[in-house]
Amino acid sequence: MKKNSKELQKIKGVGEVLSKRLMAAGYDTFDKIAAAGKAELRKIRGLERLPLKPIIDQAAALAQESDKKKARKVKDLKAAAAAIRVRVEGLARRVKDRFGDQLTEKARKKIEKQFLKMTAALDKVKGELESCRKPVSKGLAKAEKRLAGIPDGTMDPMEVIKGLKKARRSLKKIYNR
Numbered sequence: 001m002k003k004n005s006k007e008l009q010k011i012k013g014v015g016e017v018l019s020k021r022l023m024a025a026g027y028d029t030f031d032k033i034a035a036a037g038k039a040e041l042r043k044i045r046g047l048e049r050l051p052l053k054p055i056i057d058q059a060a061a062l063a064q065e066s067d068k069k070k071a072r073k074v075k076d077l078k079a080a081a082a083a084i085r086v087r088v089e090g091l092a093r094r095v096k097d098r099f100g101d102q103l104t105e106k107a108r109k110k111i112e113k114q115f116l117k118m119t120a121a122l123d124k125v126k127g128e129l130e131s132c133r134k135p136v137s138k139g140l141a142k143a144e145k146r147l148a149g150i151p152d153g154t155m156d157p158m159e160v161i162k163g164l165k166k167a168r169r170s171l172k173k174i175y176n177r
Helices: 001-007 016-024 030-035 036-043 050-097 104-126 133-148 156-173
Strands: none
Touching: 001 030, 016 036, 016 050, 030 050, 036 050, 050 104, 050 133, 050 156, 104 133, 133 156
């Protein structure tokens, strides 16, 4: 609640008291203030004598700016998820090239299963990009870090499985909230 109060104070003419009154009246975002008419805002104590057109115009501009930031962040998160997918697919190819015939059927199935689970987890994360950007950002960064921890030079199939499980666990925290 305190964060939104500070956000609303970005509008010139709206201080701490008016921002709290706006929030109490249900106008807790720039979008809601911009959408409200002058008649609705005049009902709020402290706004009845102020010129409302500049306040509404500023709220609309700030709402538009906020929407652009959100869209940019979602775009960056989609790119990060795509980069992780490419990394996982590359890892799968390297494992197949390196251990193709050496793996037992059981080990090959385990590794394939982990790769499939990882790509399924990435697909689930894509569904969460719009709604919870901060946890998605943290989870993707953690998954990337854990994938980077999989040894590349002395690749052991069991190490690959462990690394994929750890990376997937980071992603599961996002969509199991």
